[in-house]
Amino acid sequence: MGRKVGYPKFRRRHDRRDSFRLDNSSGTIRLLLDGSDSRFPGKARHIVLPRIGAVRLKEKPVRRKKGGVKTRFPQGRILHATVSREADRWFVSVTVEEEIPDPTPPKGPAAGIDLGLNSFATKAEEAGGVTQIEAPKPLAKRLRLLQRRQRAHSRKEKGSKNRQKSALRLARLHRKIRNIRLDFLHKRTTELVRTHPVIAIEDLNVAGMLKNDRLARHIADVGWGTFRALLEAKAKLRGARIVKAGRFEPTSKTCSSCGYVLPELPLSVRAWTCPACGTHHDRDVNAAK
Template sequence: MIINRAYRYELKPNISQRILLAKHAGCARFAYNWGLARRIELYQAEKKSTNAMAQHRALNKLKQTDFSWMYEVSKCAPQEALRDLDRAFKNFFTGLKAGEKIGFPKFKKKGVHDSFRLTGAIKVEEKAVQLPRLGIIRLKEESAIGGRILSATVSREVDRWFVSFSCEVAIPDPEPVFGDAVGIDVGLHHFAAMSDGTKIEAPKPLGKYLKRLKRLSKKHSRKQKGSNNRKKSALDLARLHRRIRNIRQDFMHKLTTELAKTKSEIVLEDLNVRGMLQNDRLSRHIADVGWGEFRRQLTYKTVWYGSVLTLAPRFYPSSKTCSCCGHVRDSMPLSIREWDCSSCGAQHDRDVNAAVNLKKYTRSLA
């Protein structure tokens, strides 16, 4: 089986390499914004569109006269940026036809979108990587890359540089997992309640560091704009955001890998997470637990390890249905955590009962 797999490592560049990395990121950002501005102007003037190749040829002509500084970086950086822009427009128009809400491409900002992608002659050694026009850059850990390298994406997170290799890897067809099927009901009181009665708590890093985050944000807002102290304050704030994200990702990867390797079938509800984030009272808590990322990781890991992911319909009444007799209640407010069935008298934990019903959903399809 052929799959695409990413390998991500932290770079250890010297001062001159850091400057060159920043130039590549700036050039890619400039090409993206230049291409977006040209597309908007062309449509407003002539009601026409263009594509990445046409814009790349036009940009190459301008290099000789207006943008000679672009010769300092690899040609792949602006070229791949224009391809990303082309893909963003295709996704936007595809979403319009399908009735989905996919935003119009936006201009990129310095310090927020500092990344670029390279193709071509990319070599990876034990603790170093060789990239076009950048030369050999040390890695902070030993590499273990398998398969054919398709591209390398270099990105900056706060004060660190990372490289992500997109590789085409041939893996043996996974053998089916012979573990039990499991229904999982995700929630806010517990991250996940399983059909076997197990409840998994989420780390909730945003809630844990919220007080410190507010203090740093307030401290940052008081600094004078353009001052060195404001830059230092922004760095501290960004580092805390990175720590919060890393804690959430670490928990998510460990949990999804264990489930995909040990459960033959995993049943989740097809939740409208984007719509639920519109709730002003619960949006921060929902974003903190990361339901969307949980589903995304299970989607590809179940394919890798031989298990199956099943999605119950969005309006499947898993919480309102008695798992013993099948009686369905008329309503179930979020405040009710435990309830008794009016038909058979069975006592239920709301989340575990929903997980049991999700597990039964697989049997109803068989």
């Protein structure tokens, strides 16, 4: 026997995420880029959806770069489209089937990445260069505003128009915080896989670290889990290789010059001197190396 199902749970319309998926088995979904479709004359920057028709897109079909014009829209066979709403904006995500050539590994030195909270990441290159990457921390910068809007929303009468307006203002702020974080993570991961053929990262237990009441909000604000997921996905497309250090490997306690391992290194200690070779280490820089 399976698990006990129990009584049905009724859902209100406001409890669910506004999204639906449309299949393209009949070939109805298509992108109109130049207005040459005879069934939709003059329609450019549109997507045709079943039972909905042609919907104009906010995004421009091409972007101009120094090397020429490159399309933003997919060129392969469309499998399905997912329409979703975030606050007061609607988005369409299109899944396509497309042939992708084997990637050419990027040229450059190997790099080691140590994630942290004071600095988002410390990058140590094989050639010897060290770079500190700072995170925007959008939640920390807007936390007081978020708390103020949440308190204002909780005081509105349920079912009122003012509560709907308050919910929309709150959703817009959440969307802005998320977009700032994602923009930063996308830019940094793209830069890394374009310039380094081999990238070494820590295999952190992010889900377990989020159970720490003191650090959970700070870890979620910088997006360690999303950073690693994006880095691994983009590395496959770019031909870069990801090397993971073991979860329990003492990277911070191991001297990058001679290999000596400290017996203990509390989290509060940010710098230490190796008793074997006398090299002075910054904790994060040493772990990255």
